[in-house]
Amino acid sequence: MCGIIGYVGGESATPILVAGLQQLEYRGYDSAGIAIHHNGELMIRRSVGKLTNLQAVLQNGSLPGNIGIGHTRWATHGRPSEQNAHPHRSGEIVLVHNGIIENFIDLRHRLELEGYRFESETDTEVIAHLLSSFTQKGHTLQEAVRLIAHDLHGSYAIAVMSLAEPGRIAVSRSGCPLVIGQNGKGAFLASDVTPLLAHIREVVFLEDGDVGILERSGIAIFDSNGKPKDLSPVIIDWDAEAAEKGGYPDFMMKEIHEQPQVIMDTLRGRFRYETGEADLPDLAMTDEELLNARRIWIVACGTSWHSGLVGKYLFEEMIRRPVQVDIGSEFRYREPMIQKDDLFIAISQSGETADTLAAAREAKHRGARVLAIVNVVGSTLAREADGVIYTRCGPEISVASTKAFTGQVIALYLLALHVGRVRRTLGPEEGRWWLDHFLMLPGQVEHILKQEEAIQVIANRYYQKRNFLYLGRGINYPIALEGALKLKEISYIHAEGYAAGEMKHGPIALIDEDMPVVVLSPKDRLYEKSVSNLMEVRA
Incomplete structure (x- = not known):
């Protein structure tokens, strides 16, 4: 899991990039680097190992400049080394990249025949040379970033700078998340919202095929045909301090102790106790649609798949409907018997899990109603689904998911209660019984957390x-x-x-x-x- 950060504006870029990379450390990495564009020069600094190694390199030679991009790398193609670390450069082009280019071997052979020399073992360098080949043919940076989509097979999110276009960063994505935003100090980009919270609260989530242009004066987005798109900013209401450790030794311990609050936040305003009902305004599905759902599908990956298995037991008990639970990476490569009007529930903390997204798109293509259970507001899954239940967990920094699992299970309980009342498999008294037990949970979790010594x-x-x-x-x-x-x-x-x-x-x-x-x-x-x-x- 790699991380991307970028900035262009009126302030020094290096401290902003380094601080952003620190906020991305939770994703895991084996090397890191930044590139700064200043006075007609592209300056690149990279190091292997901890981010402190990169900081030591930067202290030995501070980089001036108000525009730059940074990256933390987790090796997929090529061993961890300074040579394979990002950013990568080809002529006037420098870029950072998340994702995997599946046809990079064929592209590498093609580019080598065109005279390009490779200095790393990565698939990312292929993108750098491709971009360089387009700009050398007279295309602008924006056009080059758009055109490479026809050559690349796989997933990617990229941020690119060019010597020929100072003061500008171009970004694009296909299957990997990328977020951009702006304030009075400049424009920012990142692979998720966490490193942006210290600077901005309104962000724009790029969609697949989009090309974004970031300049000191602001941001612009163009579709895959090069036509301008309206900005659709999303307000992130997470507290910036929520992304800090808050006195705990690590993020995971902090997030474990946040579970009682997550339960309360996920429940808050989502039930009517008098009638024993759940109230899910973002569900965006009518009672008739819920009644017509003959089968329920739940698809997720990892920890979210485990919460989906919990959901299977809940739904079959509370609403008396057959439930199929699949792993996202398996679902998308078989022939599932999805029928029109089936209810398809996709669960993902980030809302960007590639296999879960692909499964949801396939289900929607086959006529199912897609419901997302996600944590990140405005994420791809949340935008593409017919309805959504947000888990209100706040930023989850630790790689090992804890509070997100708890929030997902509570969301599934609320959904089961709602559908059970609609289908009349649960009456008001049973609904209140479930709500009573939901409301007891925060205190019960607190009781367990107080047993740390034992x-x-x-x-x-x-x-x-x-x-x-x-x-x-x-x-x-x-x-x-x-x-x-x-x-x-x-x-x-x-x-x-x-x-x-x-x-x-x-x-x-x-x-x-x-x-x-x-x-x-x-x-x-x-x-x-x-x-x-x-x-x-x-x-």
């Missing part, structure tokens, strides 16, 4: 173990999957989640005195069966 004791006991097994039944099965995923992501300890009833079909063969087993066994109707599994493990 949790630390458990962690100290098991942190040297090499393998973990998580078991859950019913609605706790996806929670077991999520628990195993979190342990893998955060500790790099191998962990697997299983349906508890499947333990005897394979996993039990691996259980010994060195294998910790986490059993999720709340006192529900499956409690006794979960206890039976626990006894099997102990045996």
Whole structure:
């Protein structure tokens, strides 16, 4: 996951770029770099490793100038090295790039035959040379950025500067997010809104094929045919301080402790207790459309897929409709039996997950009604869906998702309650019962968070173990999957989640005195069966 930042205006660009890259560190990276355009010169500084290494390079030679672009790279093509780090240059062109160019080998061969020499192993350098080839033929920077779309197969978001057009940054995207905005000090761009919060609150999310031009005087957007587009700014109401650690040692700990507030924010103003109903004004679907939905599809990736599995249990219990849950990357490459009027729910924290977006577009093409559950206002998925439920989580900086999962589950509960009342599978009394339990959740989560010392004791006991097994039944099965995923992501300890009833079909063969087993066994109707599994493990 790479990060992009850019600025053009009246202030020094270097500190703005470095501060922006710091806000993008959460995305993960192995190298970083910036390029500054000043007095007819393109100055590039790159380094491998932590951003502090780049800062050390910059301290040894400060870069003047009021326009620049920056990048944090996570290696996909080519090893982590200064040579492969961004920005990349070809003649008068310098650019940064997120994404993967799938046909870069063919393009590289073509460009080599045209006389271009490659200095890196990356797919990004192909874009730089392509742009250079167009500008050398007399095309403007804006035209060149638009024209390369015909040659590039894959996903990308790019920010480009040219010696021939000082004071200007051109940007474009296809399948990767890119956000631009302006204030009295200049124009800004980034791969997500987080690094922009310190400067602007009104942003424009580029759409696939758009070309944006950023100058000190403002921004302009053109469609894939080169025609001007009206700006459609979105107000981001996140507090800039929400993107800081707030006294916690890291973002993940901060976001774990924000979960009670996320639950309250996601619920706020979205229910009518007297009638036991959920109120979802952005759903944009009539009761008739919800009644006509014969099948419900939920598609997501990673942690969001786990929340979707929770949704399956909720919907089948509360609204009595069959639910199919798919991983986005699998859904888009098979032939799903989607029918007209099916309800398709796409879940994504960012609203930019490529596989989930592709699945939602396919569902919409086949006539399904698409509902997005997202966190980022104005994101691609939110814009393209027929309706949306925002999770109101605020910025999630940590790579390992925590509060976003909680917000998604609450949104799914609200949706199940709403549809259940519409379909009359739930009455007012049952609706109030669910709402009572929703409203108890923030306090219950707070109670768990206050047990940090006890949790630390458990962690100290098991942190040297090499393998973990998580078991859950019913609605706790996806929670077991999520628990195993979190342990893998955060500790790099191998962990697997299983349906508890499947333990005897394979996993039990691996259980010994060195294998910790986490059993999720709340006192529900499956409690006794979960206890039976626990006894099997102990045996």
